[in-house]
Amino acid sequence: MFATSLGDDGAELRPLEPWRAEEFLAHMDRGREFVGQHVALGDIVTDLESARRFLQTYADKAAADAGRIYGIWTDGKLVGGVLFRTMDVAQGTAEVGCWLEPSAVGRGLVTRAARVIIDWAVEERGVHRVEWHVSAANEASIAVARRLGMTKDGVLRESFLYRGKRQDIEVWSVLAPEWRTGGRRGAL
Template identity: 40%
Template sequence: MFRPTYPIRTARLALRPVALDDLDDVHAYQSRPDVTRWMLDAGPRTRAQALASVTAMAGEDALRAEGDCLALAVVADARVIGTVELVWRSAADRTAELGYVLHPDHHGRGLATEAATALLDWGFGEFGLHRAYARCHARNEASARLMARLGMRQEARHVESYLFRGEWADRLVFAILAREWRERQPPQG
């Protein structure tokens, strides 16, 4: 089992497991159309749907087996402002998929980059990933910019590769290798 030492701290944030007590904060952003616009499940979430989401994420505090998701609350000023996650896609290939969502009130300050960086640091460090990738709808420019800020390169544009709200959509795939991640990091000491 692989579990970070909690909380993972950054200059402005703490990353920790999601708890049932986070429902109000999570519902505050999951209920917004501008947050759910690019999510596969249609539309803003009701409180009951947000509770189901929080309940599922509350059990995702470690990577125990291939396919597991590590979902962490992004906490700023004692409030959950979003989540970051790593999904263990392949043990043999040491690969995981990065995901993230942040309340729009906190956009534009580098907080999503800070949170994702901290999770990738753990993934490439303690967890021993070789490769991390992330995907987004081709029109989700903000997500693509975030992946680029993380140093991920665009590896693919899958044309009309999935049904998104009844229409065929293009998907962008970005990735970074452990050695590339280490080369981007400032020297320690």
């Protein structure tokens, strides 16, 4: 089984595949309200079938080289994840996303996991621009973008309707040359 260590604390990054739907659903059940504050994942994955369907969507994206999803495990328990929501290798662009359940907050897991997948995208797949789209109200996720050495490109004002309310979305990015000279090592 493929797993990448995220440090000395035993945290690991692994592909999150459809056969893990039950584990993924249990994880969502533990963190649904917390995750759902800013990310629609908690509203999308509500039962075993929707969990399987969501993971299959990313398996299909991986097969088409158009996206990927990875889980973050600590002590053998799925506690969050990172993904390439979109990936266009021909254009050299990708959008990274993340989520985490409350028990895993404050340990730098998302930052470490995002570094692994961004490094892979830049160095192995030749991606030139990696984006991070985040609700302007999601301070924790904005802090991750900063730690990754990303630059705030701008704000898409009231561009995303979420749970009946219009959200401002900040767009952050890092370019391959910037990543190679500093993003990998950004502050933890």
